[in-house]
Amino acid sequence: MSFENVKRILLFSGKRKSGKDFITDKLLIKLGNDNAEIIRISEPIKSFWAKEKNLDLTQLLSDGAYKEKYRKAMIVWSDEMRAKDYGIFCREASKNISKETVIVSDIRRKTDIQFFRETFGNKIKLIRIVCNDNIRVKRGWTFQEGVDDIQSECDLDDWNEWDLLIENTGDRDAHEILDEIITKFIV
Numbered sequence: 001m002s003f004e005n006v007k008r009i010l011l012f013s014g015k016r017k018s019g020k021d022f023i024t025d026k027l028l029i030k031l032g033n034d035n036a037e038i039i040r041i042s043e044p045i046k047s048f049w050a051k052e053k054n055l056d057l058t059q060l061l062s063d064g065a066y067k068e069k070y071r072k073a074m075i076v077w078s079d080e081m082r083a084k085d086y087g088i089f090c091r092e093a094s095k096n097i098s099k100e101t102v103i104v105s106d107i108r109r110k111t112d113i114q115f116f117r118e119t120f121g122n123k124i125k126l127i128r129i130v131c132n133d134n135i136r137v138k139r140g141w142t143f144q145e146g147v148d149d150i151q152s153e154c155d156l157d158d159w160n161e162w163d164l165l166i167e168n169t170g171d172r173d174a175h176e177i178l179d180e181i182i183t184k185f186i187v
């Protein structure tokens with residue numbers, strides 16, 4: 001696979017309900033499907049899991065109770081797979097990328113960054129979405145043992161080499177946030 005057309009890969013990270021999907025979905029709309037695409041590292045995990053357990057993939061991919069029900073089990077299983085090959089899901093998720101701007105909406109681990117850096121070098125840009133816990137609770141987050149206190153949620157908490165930090169508390173207009181991303185990385 002050749003990735004010649006790909007000019008930049010925007011890697012988004014953030015705690016649960018910080019707004020990763022909210023921001024990246026809007027960014028894709030603004031950039032347009034001809035110029036950009038979203039990939040999710042969780043997608044190949046969910047596809048495999050849905051097939052293996054005979055579950056509805058669409059519900060697993062959407063935001064809601066179904067996803068939450070299987071989240072813990074998927075984390076445990078995917079960690080076992082990653083222990084053998086840290087890039088397994090990143091590689092699968094990115095194998096068909098072709099647009100100028102690729103948006104990865106869910107990086108969670110230092111090894112995710114390692115994979116993209118080793119594969120795409122300085123095309124990668126690292127973006128962390130931050131949001132306080134009160135707002136996350138208002139968006140439906142509740143602390144869950146075995147989900148919020150483990151590597152998949154915390155591994156990037158001490159990462160400090162972000163190219164851009166975004167406060168997404170809801171006080172800021174989403175267009176302002178998108179403009180900041182576009183000005184910094186795209187125009």
Ligand SMILES: Nc1ncnc2c1ncn2[C@@H]1O[C@H](COP(=O)(O)OP(=O)(O)OP(=O)(O)O)[C@@H](O)[C@H]1O
Nearest residue numbers: 014015016017018019020021022023063139168170
């Ligand atoms: N700036 C914002 N203004 C209004 N609503 C927002 C904003 N950011 C996020 N939300 C809402 O908060 C909820 C959680 O956001 P989102 O699903 O994007 O979080 P996430 O980081 O992708 O979470 P998860 O890791 O659980 O998938 C959604 O209902 C979303 O619409």
